[in-house]
Amino acid sequence: MSSRSRNAQRYLPLLFRGGGRGVVLFAFAALAASLTSGCIPQSRAAPEPLEENHPPKQHHPTLVSLNPCTDAILAEVADPAQILAISHYSHDPRSTSMDAAEARRFPATRGTVEEVLALKPDIVLGSTFTDPATASAYSRLGLRLERIGMAMTVEENHAQIRQIAGLIGQPARGEALIARINAALAAAAPPAGAAPIPTVVWQSGGMVPGDGTLIADVLRRTGFANFAAARGLGQADLLPLERMLADPPALILVAGRSAETGQGSNIGGDDRVLSHPALSALKTTRRAALNPKLLYCGGPTLIAAAQRLAEVRSSSPPARPELVEGGGGPSQMVEGHPRIDATPTGRDLGPVPLHQLRWSPSPCRGGICG
Template identity: 45%
Template sequence: MACAGSARARPPRIVSINPCVDAVLMRVADPGQIAGISHYSQDPAASSIPLDLARRFKATSGTAEEVVALAPDMVIAGPHVAPATIQALRRMRIPLIQFSVAEGISESEAQIRAIAAAAGHPERGERLSAAIEAAIGAARRAQGPDVPALIWQGGGLVPGSGTLADELLRVSGFINMSAAYGLKKWDVLPLEHLVARPPELLLTTGAEARDRMLSHPVLRRMSGRIAIRDYPPRLLHCGGPTIIEAVTRLAALRRELARR
């Protein structure tokens, strides 16, 4: 009986096949509980986790063979999981927990608490949520009126109303210009519309997108009127602890613009 009780008390070994879940697990689970993470978290262009930390763990591409081979007690994933992986987990009686893409701060914090509870450490989820709220509170204290801003990804893709990026802009003292252009939740903004009604701050995600924008002669002529700044892609793809870095970056930009 003592052995059975000890087995029940042991924190679960978890495989994550979602990079956003990976980032949360790093903060709420013991390292020994993390049996595997998503291969995206070991990609310098995509990871929301310091690479030296991510590379301490086994990574999978989410295939049934890779996941089952790690013999986890549970698997935590995003909304999209290969049917073969789902079927394999059912055959092995391994629980699968799936989370949607968080579209707001409160939804992201709810996911943090759920992941922490699943890992057996609910108090760590509360601490991480408190750290996020503290960072948001600090960002709200950025001085000056709200500044019109836009996040521009490769190909002109823009996050609009109803996205986590939109809420992070707002709590950090910015007005997301997406609605002013008549864009939907996720939409593409043609360059001519941007030029006709430019924001005060244009955030570009990644060197390739930034170089393409800056190389256009029209934008070069507008450089005196528009502040163009980098916004690392890792700050756009996930909520969780990434929110802390995102609002800290946005608040710093807000203060910079206030001094101009």
Template identity: 50%
Template sequence: MIRRLALAIALLPLVSAAPLPRMPRIVSINPCIDAVLMQVADRAQIAGISHYSQDPRATSIPLALARRFRATSGTAEEVVALAPDMVITGPHVEPATLAALKRMGIAIVQYPVPDSVEESEAQVRDIARVAGHSARGEALARRIAVAARPVAGATVPALIWQSGGLVPGAGTLSDDLLRRAGFRNMSAVYGLKKWDVLPLEYLIARPPRVLLSMGAAEVGEDRVTAHPAVKRLGQRIAIAPYPTRLMNCGGPTIIAAMTRLRAIRKGYGV
């Protein structure tokens, strides 16, 4: 009996020391996926990221962090050179690139652009799952849900204005964030589609209470905020800088976007 017990104890280290499954080596060719991976994957798993994440105008992660990783422009040659097990990307990828990666036997996981907070939370969970860290994805999704809790009170008419007059309308993530932050997206009032261009004349004839301007955030003014007719609106319209990087992605970017939107609503007394 004693000899059998001693033998069992001697075998225990051999059992506990069995190698764990290797986590997949991942290349992301989408900056929004990059931002999620930084929070749900091990650093050693991330073989490469999108070159957009190393561009100050486009990144959704701190530049100092992004520059620790190899970046690619998303070509098959660059990706294959990094020897990943898996490529994760968004919807906009050259068909030739996808075909080349499939021929090389590299797994591809592709996600659409999320149109709501709930869709983004689901993506976060799935990205974490394929990266082998489901619990981290669940934790990040919970933080997003808390940050995106709807603000109580009357809604304030608002509009997000991008360069050239491009406006996000109903059915977009930006529309969902505006609503949750206590704003009413004026896009529908102007009869705009999901993504549409708003003529300046329409804006002047019926201005929103708050105009979230990406030009004001990037260069101080853009065509609309600098226009004399807009300036003559005076107190009828508040122009609030809204960085482009808060428009580009869901995932953890939602937390930063909601923080900015809540601050705008509070700061402009609306």
């Protein structure tokens, strides 16, 4: 028999001798004993109610970006405090995909392991081209590397923005950027029923972007037909000047260095192919400057690309330069346009070797030359 039972038998008669008062005292004593001995389980503390109007805060990781394309997206969707560093390319006006002044708000690295490790980011945003040895070093040191691929279509660009915005805890800002891009593309779309303009995007050295590229998709959406892709040329293929002259498109978008401003009297700049005088002799072809920075990255770059292409499409081409008989004398201006001396005898352009052509540049309007 337990000690508790023995005590009950010992004191029970004494309690009942006192009548009702004893019974009550016994009841209270029994209740106190049970509470202290654990016979009746104690109730758990009620959890504090969640505040419905104040959901848990989402973690916003810190980042180092190694790619100018992701730099530009981060500048749109991340908090400035999240961006510990961007790529050194974005500090270079020749290679940045964002406003240079905006880029200088953030430190830059060359992506070395030592630089990145010192910053202690939560995430390193690289690309599919990140050096394998560097990626391996990041992994050994406990740095999380996320490789961001190259978008080849507008849809892939949108998926990429969502991927980055999700990684950094800013999904709503990612959707807002996508909405701005869609609005810019819609505003740049051609009128219903308008025929696409056969167009070559011609880069330095005669290089062209073929089909299956982001700029090719943007061209299609804004009313242009990829002339190079239709002739079997792929990404980074070369289109020789002779082939361009023999089979010219309706429009050449010149993406040389001097096209970065979209202005200038010679939109081919110092590139011997893009600025060749024979191009001015193409009576049915006009030329327009296209900033080469608009060719490779998605994100906010697509907004600027759509706006520029809409501007080119809506611009009326100036009067065509005319071929005139030159008699071998110095080049002259004819009604404000370049005079091209075809040959010393003033023959047609067709059989003339390209090196015999002479050209005097004239101002173009808004980066568009006839």
